[in-house]
Amino acid sequence: xxxxxxxxxxxxxxxxxxxxxxxxxxxxxxxxxxxxxxxxxxxxxxxxxxxxxxxxxxxxxxxxxxxxxxxxxxxxxxxxxxxxxxxxxxxxxxxxxxxxxxxxxxxxxxxxxxxxxxxxxxxxxxxxxxxxxxxxxxxxxxxxxxxxxxxxxxxxxxxxxxxxxxxxxxxxxxxxxxxxxxxxxxxxxxxxxxxxxxxxxxxxxxxxxxxxxxxxxxxx
Amino acid sequence: xxxxxxxxxxxxxxxxxxxxxxxxxxxxxxxxxxxxxxxxxxxxxxxxxxxxxxxxxxxxxxxxxxxxxxxxxxxxxxxxxxxxxxxxxxxxxxxxxxxxxxxxxxxxxxxxxxxxxxxxxxxxxxxxxxxxxxxxxxxxxxxxxxxxxxxxxxxxxxxxxxxxxxxxxxxxxxxxxxxxxxxxxxxxxxxxxxxxxxxxxxxxxxxxxxxxxxxxxxxxxxxxxxxxxxxxxxxxxxxxxxxxxxxxxxxxxxxxxxxxxxxxxxxxxxxxxxxxxxxxxxxxxxxxxxxxxxxxxxxxxxxxxxxxxxxxxxxxxxxxxxxxxxxxxxxxxxxxxxxxxxxxxxxxxxxxxxxxxxxxxxxxxxxxxxxxxxxxxxxxxxxxxxxxxxxxxxxxxxxxxxxxxxxxxxxxxxxxxxxxxxxxxxxxxxxxxxxxxxxxxxxxxxxxxxxxxxxxxxxxxxxxxxxxxxxxxxxxxxxxxxxxxxxxxxxxxxxxxxxxxxxxxxxxxxxxxxxxxxxxxxxxxxxxxxxxxxxxxxxxxxxxxxxxxxxxxxxxxxxxxxxxxxxxxxxxxxxxxxxxxxxxxxxxxxxxxxxxxxxxxxxxxxxxxxxxxxxxxxx
Numbered sequence: 001x002x003x004x005x006x007x008x009x010x011x012x013x014x015x016x017x018x019x020x021x022x023x024x025x026x027x028x029x030x031x032x033x034x035x036x037x038x039x040x041x042x043x044x045x046x047x048x049x050x051x052x053x054x055x056x057x058x059x060x061x062x063x064x065x066x067x068x069x070x071x072x073x074x075x076x077x078x079x080x081x082x083x084x085x086x087x088x089x090x091x092x093x094x095x096x097x098x099x100x101x102x103x104x105x106x107x108x109x110x111x112x113x114x115x116x117x118x119x120x121x122x123x124x125x126x127x128x129x130x131x132x133x134x135x136x137x138x139x140x141x142x143x144x145x146x147x148x149x150x151x152x153x154x155x156x157x158x159x160x161x162x163x164x165x166x167x168x169x170x171x172x173x174x175x176x177x178x179x180x181x182x183x184x185x186x187x188x189x190x191x192x193x194x195x196x197x198x199x200x201x202x203x204x205x206x207x208x209x210x211x212x213x214x215x216x217x218x219x220x
Numbered sequence: 221x222x223x224x225x226x227x228x229x230x231x232x233x234x235x236x237x238x239x240x241x242x243x244x245x246x247x248x249x250x251x252x253x254x255x256x257x258x259x260x261x262x263x264x265x266x267x268x269x270x271x272x273x274x275x276x277x278x279x280x281x282x283x284x285x286x287x288x289x290x291x292x293x294x295x296x297x298x299x300x301x302x303x304x305x306x307x308x309x310x311x312x313x314x315x316x317x318x319x320x321x322x323x324x325x326x327x328x329x330x331x332x333x334x335x336x337x338x339x340x341x342x343x344x345x346x347x348x349x350x351x352x353x354x355x356x357x358x359x360x361x362x363x364x365x366x367x368x369x370x371x372x373x374x375x376x377x378x379x380x381x382x383x384x385x386x387x388x389x390x391x392x393x394x395x396x397x398x399x400x401x402x403x404x405x406x407x408x409x410x411x412x413x414x415x416x417x418x419x420x421x422x423x424x425x426x427x428x429x430x431x432x433x434x435x436x437x438x439x440x441x442x443x444x445x446x447x448x449x450x451x452x453x454x455x456x457x458x459x460x461x462x463x464x465x466x467x468x469x470x471x472x473x474x475x476x477x478x479x480x481x482x483x484x485x486x487x488x489x490x491x492x493x494x495x496x497x498x499x500x501x502x503x504x505x506x507x508x509x510x511x512x513x514x515x516x517x518x519x520x521x522x523x524x525x526x527x528x529x530x531x532x533x534x535x536x537x538x539x540x541x542x543x544x545x546x547x548x549x550x551x552x553x554x555x556x557x558x559x560x561x562x563x564x565x566x567x568x569x570x571x572x573x574x575x576x577x578x579x580x581x582x583x584x585x586x587x588x589x590x591x592x593x594x595x596x597x598x599x600x601x602x603x604x605x606x607x608x609x610x611x612x613x614x615x616x617x618x619x620x621x622x623x624x625x626x627x628x629x630x631x632x633x634x635x636x637x638x639x640x641x642x643x644x645x646x647x648x649x650x651x652x653x654x655x656x657x658x659x660x661x662x663x664x665x666x667x668x669x670x671x672x673x674x675x676x677x678x679x680x681x682x683x684x685x686x687x688x689x690x691x692x693x694x695x696x697x698x699x700x701x702x703x704x705x706x707x708x709x710x711x712x713x714x715x716x717x718x719x720x721x722x723x724x725x726x727x728x729x730x731x732x733x734x735x736x737x738x739x740x741x742x743x744x745x746x747x748x749x750x751x752x753x754x755x756x757x758x759x760x761x762x763x764x765x766x767x768x769x770x771x772x773x774x775x776x777x778x779x780x781x782x783x784x785x786x787x788x789x790x791x792x793x794x795x796x797x798x799x800x801x802x803x804x805x806x807x808x809x810x811x812x813x814x815x816x817x818x819x820x821x822x823x824x825x826x827x828x829x830x831x832x833x834x835x836x837x838x839x
Contacts, residue, residue: 106688111718128710129696173731174710176717 002029003120006049008040008066009033009082010059014105018053018082021112028116037061044070051078051116053103056090064090064097071098071203078119092133098203100196101125123192124199131171134198160198167194247297248378252276255291256372264317264358265289276374277578279565285370287314287328290359294377296350303350304380305357306387307341308373309394309580311364316341318349319356327446328362334452336364338395338442342387344380365452365508368563371580398439401589405436408596415603424602427473428595431466435588438462453501460511461497466588467519467526467556468493473595474529474549478536492518513564520560523553541598548587548594555587650743651698658750659690689715689753697746705738705745709772712749716756723760725768725785732773739779739833747808748781748829751816754808755783755827758801763787765824774833779814781829790818790825805829 005022007030009015019033031049034040037058044052044066052070056063067079081094081102091102101124103115115125126134138160160168163184170180181188255271256278265271271291274280296303305316313328313335324343329335357377363370376383409432416426441459468489475481496515500507527549534542559582561569569577666683669675675683692715696708713729720727740748752770759768765787772781802818805827809816814831 106685128714129707132707171714172707172710174713174717174729176714 002027003051003116004029004031004047004049005116006031006040006043006047006052007033008035008037008052008058008063009055010035010057011055014055014082017109018103018112021109022116024109025113028113037063037066040066041069048074048077050120051080053080053082053116054094054099055082056094064094067094067099068097080115080119091130092137095130095134095199096202100199118192119196121189122196123189124196125192126168126171126195128172128174131168134202135165135168135172137202160201164194164198167191168198171195247299248376248382249294250374250376251292251294252374254372256288257291258285258288260285260287261289262315262360264291264320264360274372275575276372277575277580278372279578285363287312287360287362288370288372290357290361290372292357292359292375292377294355294357296352296355298352299379301379301381302347303345303378304383305341305343305345306376306378306383307343307359308375308390309371310337310341310361310373311335311368311371312362313337314362315360316343317358317360318345319351320358321349323349328360329364330362332449334365334447334449335362336442336445336447338445340387340390340394342380342383345377365456368580371578373580374575374578395442398442398585401585402436402439402443405432405439405592408592409433409436412596412599423476424473425599427469427476428599431469431473431595432592434462434466434469435592438466439585453503453507456508456511457497457500460500460515461493464493464496464516464519467523470549470591471522471526471529474526474533477542477545478529478533480529480532489522492522516560520557523556527553541601544594545598548591552584552587552591555583559584647742648698651694651746654743654746655691655694659687659694662687662690686757690750693746693749693753697742697749705740705748706733708745708749712753713770716753720756720760720768725759725765728767728769730769730771730773734774739774740831744812744831747812747814748779748831751805751808751827751829752781752783754801754805759783759785759787763825777833779831779833782826783828784821784824784826786821786824789823790820 005028007015007018007022009018012035015033015035019030022028022030031047032043034043037060040052040054040058041061043049054063054066058066063081067081070077070079075098078101079094079099081091081099082105083091083102084105091099094102101115101119103112103125107115118125166184167180170183175183177188177191180191184191252275253273254276256274257265257269257271259265259269307316310326313326315325315328316323323345324341326337326341327333327335357375359375361370361372376386409429412425412432413429416422416429419425438459441455441462444455447455471489472481472486475485496511499515500511504510527546530542530546530549534546560566562577562580562582565577662683666675666680666687669683670680693708693712696711709731713731717727738745756768756770759765763785765785768783768785770781770783774780805818806816809829809831812831814829817826817828817830819826819828
């Protein structure tokens with residue numbers, strides 16, 4: 001009942017560090033560690049890792065493309081983006097492509113293991129900046145004041161529930177999942193699963209995805 | 221507007237015409253001949269005197285005689301109707317006798333007074349005094365002052381009812397109308413003068429007011445029917461001054477209207493105008509003739525020049541206004557010349573229209589009135605046009621102002637944009653410098669120490685993590701979309717929460733974001749976050765604390781960061797030789813104009829950074 005993990009990173013030092021982290025925990029099973037996009041694509045077609053850690057800056061193809069392909073074929077697959085500074089545009093793009101979370105490259109070994117287990121259990125990490133961007137992207141209908149949606153919403157903008165909106169607002173203020181759980185009177189685990197649901201909504205509603213789907217169906 | 225104006229003019233002209241036309245004479249006798257005897261007696265001369273026969277009306281009589289008697293025989297049919305005699309004018313006054321007995325009289329010019337009797341007479345012939353068959357009417361006609369002199373009207377004798385309309389009509393036109401027009405002119409003059417008083421630059425209004433006043437005064441002279449000898453010359457001088465002045469003022473008006481006014485012409489006209497009244501005041505028997513015949517004749521070319529100037533204006537602008545004015549001037553000038561010729565009994569009039577001068581129908585009154593009316597219309601139209609122009613101008617002006625405002629707003633926006641760009645550039649440079657001095661030197665220090673083997677793995681790791689944390693802060697502070705201290709602070713809190721918890725420290729955050737946003741620039745925010753990060757690092761590394769309270773808020777005029785732990789106190793916390801933390805924090809605070817205090821708390825340490833809001837914008 002171990003969690004199978006694939007690590008994709010072209011930097012040998014990072015590849016080693018994340019592989020070591022996976023190997024260090026008995027519940028995790030390292031399915032492979034590859035340094036190119038093509039190798040990763042082959043691995044993903046041949047095997048079905050539970051969690052894939054993907055670097056966005058691969059030499060041969062964009063990590064976002066890899067994420068999109070994989071989650072389209074296997075919607076339940078968890079893809080975690082590896083990023084140096086959690087720099088927001090790229091992270092948001094990967095989430096819209098289907099990623100369910102991200103890891104900073106300087107994350108400690110223990111946190112890497114914990115994050116892999118967390119995402120596999122149905123939760124997703126999120127930083128205040130990302131929460132803010134997601135809120136801005138979704139333009140929640142129940143937003144206060146700010147004139148009831150001046151322009152008709154972007155048809156690709158996913159509708160968020162009130163609860164999801166509340167959670168994102170707390171995250172954007174820097175509150176931890178535990179603190180949010182206390183505020184909303186739900187368990188921290190429920191909070192993280194909400195975040196993962198939000199990510200999934202974003203992925204389904206992302207414009208690129210919609211265009212891609214339409215292309216697949218022969219509409220374009 | 222224009223058609224309506226023309227309709228008004230036409231209606232007025234038609235009314236004049238209709239009123240003048242019409243009237244009938246039933247069984248009325250209009251004697252065309254009478255017997256005349258020059259005789260100054262107050263009673264009719266005897267039948268056997270040297271009467272001679274003349275045609276009526278007669279204006280040919282010698283002007284030097286003082287009075288004469290007229291004898292008219294008429295038949296009285298036995299119809300029983302009340303009869304009367306209608307006498308159109310009797311300028312010098314006179315008396316009526318019927319069948320040898322006095323019937324009625326009108327004040328007469330004599331040695332003490334001058335009479336100007338403008339009214340027509342309608343004298344009832346009492347039935348008791350009339351004889352069936354032939355009757356004799358004897359009338360004493362007193363010479364009026366020149367130019368009228370000894371004038372014999374053509375009377376009408378007949379039923380009173382048949383003569384009444386004729387009498388009333390002449391009364392209306394020759395007396396009532398001039399009176400009314402005189403009064404109206406004076407009133408209108410006051411109104412127009414008021415406009416001119418408020419707008420002295422509108423000279424046309426001033427001249428129009430003057431013309432109205434002069435014409436009104438001249439017309440009202442005729443209201444006075446008897447004058448003592450002493451006042452007679454002055455009255456005539458006044459009359460001539462008004463008449464001549466009217467013509468001169470109209471001429472000035474026409475010149476200005478045509479834009480052809482020359483000062484010397486104005487002066488010359490004024491000089492000529494002044495001659496008339498002055499001459500009339502001379503104590504000479506011929507004064508009236510000199511002025512009335514010669515001086516007034518000199519006004520005829522002036523009057524014609526009016527028509528020329530208006531004609532020139534019309535030739536240039538071809539406007540309906542100028543055309544109407546030209547027509548009115550032409551009519552008035554013609555009427556004036558006509559009246560002059562009739563008054564002085566020019567032979568040419570007798571030649572063209574035999575007997576016409578004797579009827580004494582003078583047209584100038586009406587011509588001038590019509591002219592004044594047209595001038596009034598014209599100036600009113602100009603006034604109204606001006607109002608419209610002002611409206612249009614206002615609208616144009618408003619549009620221009622709006623356009624200018626838009627341009628200004630655009631300029632302002634462009635300047636603001638430049639200012640923002642400049643501010644952003646400066647901010648970036650400041651942060652670059654900051655990273656260069658801070659992160660750069662930290663990394664170089666780490667390099668040197670590692671190279672000389674002074675650091676073990678754990679120390680190197682800690683040093684590098686510090687560098688990475690610093691870098692994160694800089695990236696958060698610089699993130700273009702979230703240049704907001706709140707987001708950077710949230711990110712810091714989110715990163716530090718697990719670290720603090722992992723170190724066994726319970727953090728408590730009190731963040732009171734002001735509604736209008738944090739009053740911090742990106743650079744100041746970055747320094748504040750670094751101070752906070754340094755403080756938290758010290759708490760984890762050296763304080764041995766169980767709790768840390770972080771409070772960030774704005775109070776009156778200041779931004780306050782307050783970090784309090786329950787650890788081992790200042791001395792122990794900052795004792796470490798490698799942790800020059802406190803000095804670092806002070807330097808950063810100083811750089812943005814903030815004050816940093818490190819105080820002992822009981823237990824633990826309290827670090828308070830206070831930044832006056834005035835300084836935050838600049839920092």
